[in-house]
Amino acid sequence: MKLNFSIPTSFLFALALFVSSCQDTKKLPILGPREAVTVKNADGSMGVDTVYKTIPAFSFLNQDSVLINNDTFKDKIYIADFFFTSCTTICPTMHRNMKTIFEEYKENPEVMFLSHTIDFKYDKPSVLKKYAEKLGVDGPKWQFVYGSKDSIYKIAEKDYLVAVIEDSTNKDGYIHQGWLMLIDKNKRIRGAYDGTDDKQVAQLKKDVAILLAEDKK
């Protein structure tokens, strides 16, 4: 009797688990610091809401010497990174990997790419233009931007949370991290991936799909 009861029960339990796991759709975390603020609800009562880190307003010159800003990335998800054209270490690998994602989403207008140069001395827009052409990705989908040292270095460290340093003892003159940052349509950071690591780049590809699906609902 005991056995007769337990088998259907456990089946039922397994089925319930199975169904609930199906409904549980994947969502990406929201990264960066956050704070709780008190807000006034619609009915006049007070409540608490979480304010997430977002990428603030910016404006930089792109490879066509056109001033671009946040509106360029309005209603887009984008992958941002920091590099410089004469970099011989990690940048070629990062951009080789980014290019595979670029090719995959070539036809999808919701996905964009944003590469900031940290070489404010040499990488003027004309240099970026040449670089983009030679990488084979020149076009509005992948923006290569130039800005003053202050503006680029500040947005890198304070907002995209990527470390960049000018270092005269280094052969290339700069040291920086090779993160590819995934930014959602609300300008929040949803993922950080080592652009030189094949496994993490593969994860980024999966996460781009998840993020796109998230916005569909």
Next chain:
Amino acid sequence: MRKLLISIPVLFTFIMMIYSCQSADQVTQDLYYVSGRDYYIKYCQNCHGAKGEGLGALAPPLTDTVFLKENRNKLACFIKNGMSEPITIHGKKYEEKMPDFQTLGNIDIAKIVVYITNSFGNKQGMYPLEQANEDLKKCK
């Protein structure tokens, strides 16, 4: 008959000797190749790619067997001192600067040359240290 009986093992031994000599060379080449691959991954792969495919028009592929053969004696110099002259690979022009690798020893460069010229569809055999020493003396 007795002569034949003796000459067969003697001949066999000779053949084996020659055969084993060749495989010792092969072993040396394999040693160069394997550690050349480690250096390649560390110093070359970020631009030239895991399959030697290059990167757009920024870095040329390493699959142009004819170029590698014709410039066999210059490859060590290219690695050591970098390149700033434009080159034509597979009929396509590449004009980006290649960085130098002054810190690499001659033996390391020889190993890299062995790896590159025996990978990516190339099969050009051994490039010994002595050859690298000689070629590196003639760098421009």
